[in-house]
Amino acid sequence: MPAQKQALTIELALLGLVRGQSLHPYELFQQVQARDGLGCIWRIKQSHLYAMLDRLEAEGYLRHHLEIQGSRPPRKIFSITAQGEAIFTEWVITPVARGRDMRLEFLAKYYFARREGSTVAAQLLARQIDCCREWLAENDAKAIALPEGSFERLVLQYRSGQLQAVLAWLEGCQNSLAEV
Structure with a gap:
């Protein structure tokens, strides 16, 4: 088959x-x-x-x-x-597997998770936050191992900034869900 x-x-x-x-x-x-x-x-x-x-x-x-x-x-x-x-x-x-999937796939998942109810939405948010924290830790470890000022390190620092912003947004969603 x-x-x-x-x-x-x-x-x-x-x-x-x-x-x-x-x-x-x-x-x-x-x-x-x-x-x-x-x-x-x-x-x-x-x-x-x-x-x-x-x-x-x-x-x-x-x-x-x-x-x-x-x-x-x-x-x-x-x-x-x-x-x-x-x-x-x-x-x-299921949380998205890559940071670049946040803009389209995660937003769609979160839209439907909210329609399913606060328990499903909270579960998705918690899982995605865990994934993002893991990505951030891995990214930061790679960046620290590179020479200061190298282009690759700058790129990884940029990615860290994006991941920190995503985490802040996810945590804000978590907080607003808890208030409802």
Whole structure:
């Protein structure tokens, strides 16, 4: 049996949107574009979204049924499968593996974790904070081992600054979650 291609972050986010309610593709497109949600993170063409839905269905994460609309053509209504539910549930609580994934993937995960409830959001934040602290310690150890003023050390110091900012933001999210 050939291995399945790993789902992309945006595809996993689509699973999160379909969770709990069946939607047709244009409704999904509207939700992805919503400024108070994923629209803050992504811009996606409608045709690309439709292709991703087809792929998710081919992989077994979504299924569809046709809705009859009188004289208009029937439309597909997508719902999540048990396999889609399982992959989404695991994805939403797993911290991102690299700092560069914070801007897109982590923000999407946090969006859905908050929708799942404060316990899930707190769990994701705690795990991501642990990962970031680990990355920062590793990065700082590498930087200290390099000659003062070397370009590589400067780059690592820059990365440390980014990681410190990410940690401060994550801790701020943790604090605001505790206040709710």
